[in-house]
Amino acid sequence: MILLNYQKRILEKRIPFLNIGDTIQIYLEIFEGNKKRIQQYTGILISKRNNSTNTTITVRKTINQIGxxxxxxxxxxKILKIEVxxxxxxxxxxxxxxxxxxxKKNLFRQKN
Known part of the structure; x- marks a missing residue:
């Protein structure tokens, strides 16, 4: 019963509808020593694994021609916000x- 209440509380978090291939921006909360800052990670969503509260996504980006x-x-x-x-x-x-x-070989067709 306690576990179900915990899962319900976690699943109340508002997540936008994510499709594979979308370019998304994730805002992460990072702790460095006693400082707290927000880091942005922008990339292409290449996979999604749905498992209720254990749902994970894999995001790929290229930095200096290194994936x-x-x-x-x-x-x-630690994830504050996700934007598509x-x-x-x-x-x-x-x-x-x-x-x-x-x-540019990895470009896809835009959705209308």
Whole structure:
């Protein structure tokens, strides 16, 4: 019973509808020593794993032509906000093929 109440409280967090291929921006709360700051992470959503409170997303971005992927638990208290910057049309559920592509080859068609 206690676990169900805890899960209900966590699932009340408002998360935007996320599609694979969307460009999203995640605002993270970072602690450095005794300071607290907000860090932004912008990238392409390449996978999503749904499992109630353990839902995770994998976001990929390129820094100096090096691909960086990060896995975020959506309902983590360290995630303050998630914004969808751009939605695209994508037919696959996992975009792992983007790891091999470089430059403008990994562009998708815009959603209307």
């Amino acid at each position: 960086v992927e990060k896995i975020f638990p959506i309902y983590s208290p 910057l751009k939605s695209v049309y994508c037919r696959k559920s996992k975009l792992y093929f983007l790891r091999k592509l470089q430059g």
